[in-house]
Amino acid sequence: MAVSAETVMAIKTYQNQAEALVKNYFLADPFIPYTSVLGGIIACKVVYDLTQLVSTFYIKAYNGLTKIQRIEWNNRGMSTIHAIFITAMSLYFVFWSDLFSDQQHTGLVTLRSSQLSIVGLGVSIGYFFVDFGMIFLYYPALGGKEYVIHHSLSTIAVAYSMLSGELQLYTYMCLISEVTTPEINMRWYLDTAGLKRSAAYLINGLAIFLAWLVRSS
Numbered sequence: 001m002a003v004s005a006e007t008v009m010a011i012k013t014y015q016n017q018a019e020a021l022v023k024n025y026f027l028a029d030p031f032i033p034y035t036s037v038l039g040g041i042i043a044c045k046v047v048y049d050l051t052q053l054v055s056t057f058y059i060k061a062y063n064g065l066t067k068i069q070r071i072e073w074n075n076r077g078m079s080t081i082h083a084i085f086i087t088a089m090s091l092y093f094v095f096w097s098d099l100f101s102d103q104q105h106t107g108l109v110t111l112r113s114s115q116l117s118i119v120g121l122g123v124s125i126g127y128f129f130v131d132f133g134m135i136f137l138y139y140p141a142l143g144g145k146e147y148v149i150h151h152s153l154s155t156i157a158v159a160y161s162m163l164s165g166e167l168q169l170y171t172y173m174c175l176i177s178e179v180t181t182p183e184i185n186m187r188w189y190l191d192t193a194g195l196k197r198s199a200a201y202l203i204n205g206l207a208i209f210l211a212w213l214v215r216s217s
Contacts, residue, residue, distance in 0.1 A: 032118050034122075036120075039126065041126040043126070044078050047077060047081045050077075055073060082127040083178040086175050090178070110167050121171065125155060132151050184208065
C-alpha cells in the first residue's frame with residue numbers, strides 16, 4: 001500500500017519532535033536529576049506491585065500474613081532491588097569506571113561527575129522518597145525514629161552530591177554498604193515465613209557475614 005508524501009512528512013515531523021523532546025528534556029543536563037528521581041519512584045512502584053503479584057501466587061506463607069506484614073514484605077522487595085542496583089552502580093564507579101581515575105582525568109576527584117553517576121544517585125533518591133513516604137504512612141510499623149533519621153540524612157547527602165556534582169566518589173563508596181541489605185531482607189523473609197530453623201536461614205546468615213566483610217574492607 002503506497003504512502004502519500006503528506007503522510008511521510010507528518011511521520012517525519014512527529015519523529016523530529018520526539019527526538020527533540022528526548023534531546024532537550026530527558027538528556028538535557030538540568031533535567032537529568034529530576035528525571036532520574038521520577039524514574040526511581042516509578043521503578044519502586046513497579047517492583048512493589050510485582051513483589052505483591054508474585055508472592056500472592058508463588059509463596060504460600062504470603063497469603064497468611066497480616067496486612068501490615070504483607071506491606072512490609074512488598075516494601076522489602078523494593079528495598080532489595082534498590083540495594084542490588086545501587087551496589088552494582090557503586091562498585092562500578094569505585095573500582096572500574098575511569099571517571100574517578102587520575103590516569104584518565106585531571107582536576108579534583110571530588111568535583112567529578114557524569115550523566116550516568118547523576119542518574120544512579122537520582123534513582124536512589126527516588127527510592128528514599130518512596131520508602132520515606134511509606135514509613136510515615138504506616139509509622140511506626142515500618143520503622144521508628146532511627147529509620148526517619150537515617151533516611152533524612154541519607155536523602156540530604158545523596159541529593160547534595162547529585163545536584164552539586166561534588167563528592168560523588170565518596171557518596172558511592174558509602175552506598176556500597178547497601179550490599180548487606182538483600183541478605184538482611186532475606187533473613188526477615190525466612191523468619192516471617194516460619195523458616196528460621198531451615199538450612200536456607202543458616203546459609204543466608206553466612207552470606208550476611210561475608211557481605212559485612214565486603215562492606216568493612
